Amino acid sequence: MVSVRSAAQRVAAGTDPRTAVASVVDPEIxxxxxxxxxILRAVEEDPASGRVTVTITPTYTGCPAMDVIRADIRRALAAAGHPDAEVRTVYSPPWSTDWISEGGRAKLAAAGIAPPAPVPAAGVVSLTLAVRCPRCGSPETEQVSRFGSTACKALWRCRSCSEPFDHLKAL
Amino acid sequence: MNGPFDFTLALADDALIAAQRLAEWTTRAPEMEEDIALANIALDQLGAARLLLSYAGELEGAGRDEDALAYLRDDRQFRNVLLVELPNGDFAVTMAKLFFLAAYQLPLYTALAGCADERLAAIGGKARKESAYHLDHGALWVKRLGDGTEESHRRMQAAVDHVWPYTHELFAADPAAPVDPATLRPAFDEVVGPVLAEATLTRPGSAWAPAGGRAGVHSEHLAYLLAEMQVLHRAHPGAKW
Structure with missing residues (x-):
């Protein structure tokens, strides 16, 4: 809980709602x-009432982090001076890993999480996509488990440097 | 079935009961990675169940939310197919159940994604991506066990023989539904046939087709599952943490 508080404390009073919400970090990554x-779709402020409406979408339907994310959004908005906030959740169009920004991909890789490859146009996800090791950069890697520590990750291992690592799987 | 509420509730109950059964493997799976995999798949099913239950509650318009529908109905009021309430059995039985359920849910959710009901379409569009992973995982194990050792082959074949009769209920015709389940059978057969063949398994004949789940007539297993799933909520109504 300490880290959640510090995340909200980074938002200065008077920050505009969009910036405040955009600074909320994913609680699991x-x-x-x-x-x-x-997963942030829209931030709208009603100029008359000052009420802020935030629209988000889950990565996976059962993502257990959604409640924490909603609370963090409200906390960040309150810290920025927007206490009247509503968080809506939408499911269509469904989230895709293609929506992760370039900056986000670079941050994932820097943290040792191999970012997802582009989502194939159609059909079943290929089992043999080469995933580069986020630590040593080697493409000599293998999948240990298709399911990992969170719904959106798979567990991989590097054959070159022997390190295990998380891979955010393409969805 | 009678209308959008019954249809939505049936799909919700399939996902909810499948989630509860899969969760029973937590800390008991044959290896750590599989433990995590089954818990992940259970979580996906629970996610879909929550969306479907919430929507069913809105369609009904009687003020029941997802919790009321999940925790405050008795077995006769559940509409899930018998397949998902069957005991987990050994690992091969669980994989047969998972594989057949995913081979049904993937075309189901795909068809829902294109249906006229916007809410169901959104849920289908979201859930089908997850179903594709479940199907891959189930197929992988069916092949690995079926085409594995003599013992794993024997067990996988026994599991397929045991579970197969229960697959027919998934495709009971319901022409008035947003997606008629009967139309999903070809897509199911197209996926299941080649996997069983590759796994060196024999596809069972189709003589016996137990059913009743959609009408609330369940096996003796469901009431025990519900007792465990509902006890906390019923003992402490409205409790939050």
Whole structure:
């Protein structure tokens, strides 16, 4: 909980709502913001009432981090001086890893999480996509498990440097 | 079935009961990675169940939310197919159940994504991506066990023989539904046939087709599952943490 508070404390009073919300980090992958992850759809402020409406979308339907994300958004808005906020969740169009920004991908890689490859146009996800090791850069890697520490990640291992690493799987 | 509420509730109950069964493997799966995989798949099913239950509650218009529908109905009021309530059995039985369910849910959600009901279309568009992963995972294990050792082959074939009769209920015709389940059978067969063949498994005949789940007539297993799933909510109504 300490880290959640510090995230909100980074938002200065008077920050505009969009900037405040965009600074909220993903609670399970704390190196990336919800904006960079592509789950932040819209931030709208009603000029008359000052009420802020935020629209977000989950990565996976069962993502257990959504409640924390909603709370963090409200906390960041309150810290920025916008206490009247509503967070809406939409499911269409469905989130895709293609919505992760270039900056977000670079941050994931820097944190040792291999970013996803572009989503194939159609059909079943290929099992044999080469994933580069985020530590040593080697393409000699293998999948240990298709499911990892969070719904959006798979567990991989590098055959060159022997390090295990997370891979944000293409969806 | 009677209308959008019953249809939505049926799909919701399939996902909810499948999630509860899969969650029973947590800390008991044959290896750590599989433990995580089954928990992840259970979470996906639970996610879909929550969206579908919430929408079913709105369609009904009687003020029941997802919790009321999940925790405060008795077995006769559940509309899930018998397949998902069957006990987990050994790992091969669980993989047979997972594989057949995913081979049904993937074309189902894909068809829902294009249906006229906007809410169901949004849920289908979201859930089908996850179903594709479930199908891959189930197929991988069916092949690995079926085409593995003599013992794993024997167990996988026994599991397929055991579960197969329950797949027919998935495709019971419902022409008035947003997606008629009967239309999904060809897509199911197209996926299942080649995987069973590659796994050196024999596709069972189709003589016995137990059903009743959609009408609320369940096996003796469901009430026990519900007792465990609902006890906390019923003991402490409205409790939050």
């Amino acid at each position: 704390r190196v990336i913001t919800i904006d960079e992850l592509g």
